[in-house]
Amino acid sequence: MExxxxxxxxxxxxxxxxxxxxxxxxxxxxxxxxxxxxxxxFGIPQISTGDILRHNITQGTDLGKQAADLMERGELVSxxxxxxxxxxxxxxxxxxxxxxxxxxPRTVNQAVWxxxxxxxxxxxxxxxxxxQLVVIQLVVEYNKLLRRLTGRRTxxxxxxxxxxxxxxxxxxxxxxxxxxxPLSTRKDDREEVIIERLKNYESQxxxxxxxYAEQGRLREIDGAAELNQITAEAFKAIENGDSV
Ligand code: AMP
Numbered sequence: 001m002e003x004x005x006x007x008x009x010x011x012x013x014x015x016x017x018x019x020x021x022x023x024x025x026x027x028x029x030x031x032x033x034x035x036x037x038x039x040x041x042f043g044i045p046q047i048s049t050g051d052i053l054r055h056n057i058t059q060g061t062d063l064g065k066q067a068a069d070l071m072e073r074g075e076l077v078s079x080x081x082x083x084x085x086x087x088x089x090x091x092x093x094x095x096x097x098x099x100x101x102x103x104x105p106r107t108v109n110q111a112v113w114x115x116x117x118x119x120x121x122x123x124x125x126x127x128x129x130x131x132q133l134v135v136i137q138l139v140v141e142y143n144k145l146l147r148r149l150t151g152r153r154t155x156x157x158x159x160x161x162x163x164x165x166x167x168x169x170x171x172x173x174x175x176x177x178x179x180x181x182p183l184s185t186r187k188d189d190r191e192e193v194i195i196e197r198l199k200n201y202e203s204q205x206x207x208x209x210x211x212y213a214e215q216g217r218l219r220e221i222d223g224a225a226e227l228n229q230i231t232a233e234a235f236k237a238i239e240n241g242d243s244v
Pocket of ligand 1: 102
């Protein structure tokens with residue numbers, strides 16, 4: 001069975017030229033929440049590899065079957081499978097003028113693959129009209145991450161993310177404020193799996209900070225700051241992308 005494509009997020013375009021945006025950060029750093037805001041503001045699609053994989057699991061595709069056990073244990077899916085999946089998504093027309101990657105790349109191999117893919121597919125040529133890559137790292141300390149992940153609840157209808165321990169809790173417990181759907185906890189948000197995911201982040205994804213810092217592309221933002229402040233700083237980093 002063919003891998004299932006995740007639903008495409010289309011937002012209001014500011015008309016501004018943006019580049020591909022990468023959101024780096026540990027699980028629970030707030031990548032998903034910020035990615036939705038960036039996607040809506042700049043009118044670029046949000047590509048969340050975790051969401052696409054979960055969608056494939058729900059649809060019972062071959063990709064979903066290969067990823068399910070690894071994801072449930074908090075381990076990473078192979079670079080080969082994930083890069084193939086991202087390549088298929090980036091080839092779609094709505095990615096030609098920018099996109100936001102949430103949860104990808106997660107290893108240096110994936111980052112090297114992405115650089116090559118963007119160059120070979122002429123993303124930065126004038127005809128494609130993309131500005132240069134912007135990499136935003138959301139920095140949050142370990143104990144806060146643990147608390148955020150154990151309190152995270154998601155609406156599967158609209159994708160909105162809540163947290164029962166913070167001001168982002170829903171008005172009615174277990175119910176989405178936006179559409180009234182029930183909220184659920186992700187299977188991999190159990191404490192023992194969370195610890196495994198955070199360990200994998202440190203060993204496999206943190207080296208990307210150095211990789212992008214050496215390219216001069218990294219923008220660090222305090223992911224524990226007030227939500228709107230984080231968003232404002234992210235927008236500024238994206239708007240100033242070419243001055244990196
Ligand atoms: P996320 O929703 O980003 O927290 O991802 C959930 C899970 O999906 C991860 O713990 C991994 O098992 C898998 N996954 C998501 N993105 C990637 C990636 N870029 N490389 C490998 N595995 C991934």
